[in-house]
Amino acid sequence: MNKIFKIFLILVSAFVLFGINENEAAWDSIIAKYYPLQIGNSWRYQTIQYGNSMCLQLPNPTEYTITITGETIINNKKYFVFSNGYKERIDSLTMNVYRYNGAFDQMLDSLYAKKNDHYYGIRLDFFDIYCTVADTFQGNFAGHSGSARKITVSGNGTNEYYLLNGIGVTSMFRCFQYGHKDVLLGCIINGVQYGAISGIVNTGTILPENFSLSQNYPNPFNPETKIKFAISGKSVVQTFLYVYDLNGREVTVLVNHQLQPGTYEVDFDGSNLPSGVYYYKLESGNFTQTKKMVLIK
Numbered sequence: 001m002n003k004i005f006k007i008f009l010i011l012v013s014a015f016v017l018f019g020i021n022e023n024e025a026a027w028d029s030i031i032a033k034y035y036p037l038q039i040g041n042s043w044r045y046q047t048i049q050y051g052n053s054m055c056l057q058l059p060n061p062t063e064y065t066i067t068i069t070g071e072t073i074i075n076n077k078k079y080f081v082f083s084n085g086y087k088e089r090i091d092s093l094t095m096n097v098y099r100y101n102g103a104f105d106q107m108l109d110s111l112y113a114k115k116n117d118h119y120y121g122i123r124l125d126f127f128d129i130y131c132t133v134a135d136t137f138q139g140n141f142a143g144h145s146g147s148a149r150k151i152t153v154s155g156n157g158t159n160e161y162y163l164l165n166g167i168g169v170t171s172m173f174r175c176f177q178y179g180h181k182d183v184l185l186g187c188i189i190n191g192v193q194y195g196a197i198s199g200i201v202n203t204g205t206i207l208p209e210n211f212s213l214s215q216n217y218p219n220p221f222n223p224e225t226k227i228k229f230a231i232s233g234k235s236v237v238q239t240f241l242y243v244y245d246l247n248g249r250e251v252t253v254l255v256n257h258q259l260q261p262g263t264y265e266v267d268f269d270g271s272n273l274p275s276g277v278y279y280y281k282l283e284s285g286n287f288t289q290t291k292k293m294v295l296i297k
Contacts, residue, residue: 026093031111033166037080040258042067043187051178130154139164142194191236191260204263211287220294223271230263239284270295
């Protein structure tokens, strides 16, 4: 017993002398999944515009994709860099999400906040706005289930957004006479795809033994066709799918994502292109393959 007691005293003394790493003690890896920050993670949203005094939905919604492209250090703090230029981080002590505005941090979310808690954030504005966790519940997106929360934002009209643990922001809605609603269509989180990203659909659950690029179908086509490809291996891999014209000029990039091994399908729309021969090229890791397709109008 004396030996055990001495070991206990040594451990207590070590804590007193050297202290505990405050950030490591405060970091909550479960709560952090409400805002999954990792290079390669990507979210695709559809934006619906609203206008006039009745806040009616306007036609022709648009789509956009946001991807985490890198990291940077500012004032000894690590930020994740997004494709739209945002630089964001989760504070390891408070579990607050911050966005760097070029001069200082502004808070986006308080991940420790519980139902009926209040805080100030800029998620739906450039300025600090009074936010409330209005509800917590079990949510689902594209087969992924997890804890979710609804955050309402003060102001005129309807201002709210939703966070899903393991996915991030699933929708944002702001409307007073005019405004917009952004709805998540698909995302890639830590190499796993949920929903549709730029028309990319995971079509199977069986992992392919080899990389492959299939012939598009239908072919010839007018104006849309589907391209199927398979990614082999055991880890995520940066994957590109290009379309070129007969002269070798790049027409579009259909895929530019880190994808898990699996079988995928992507749509190609040639509505704005003239009839003719086109080539599509898959690059995934060390694998490269090109095939020909024909657009006839």
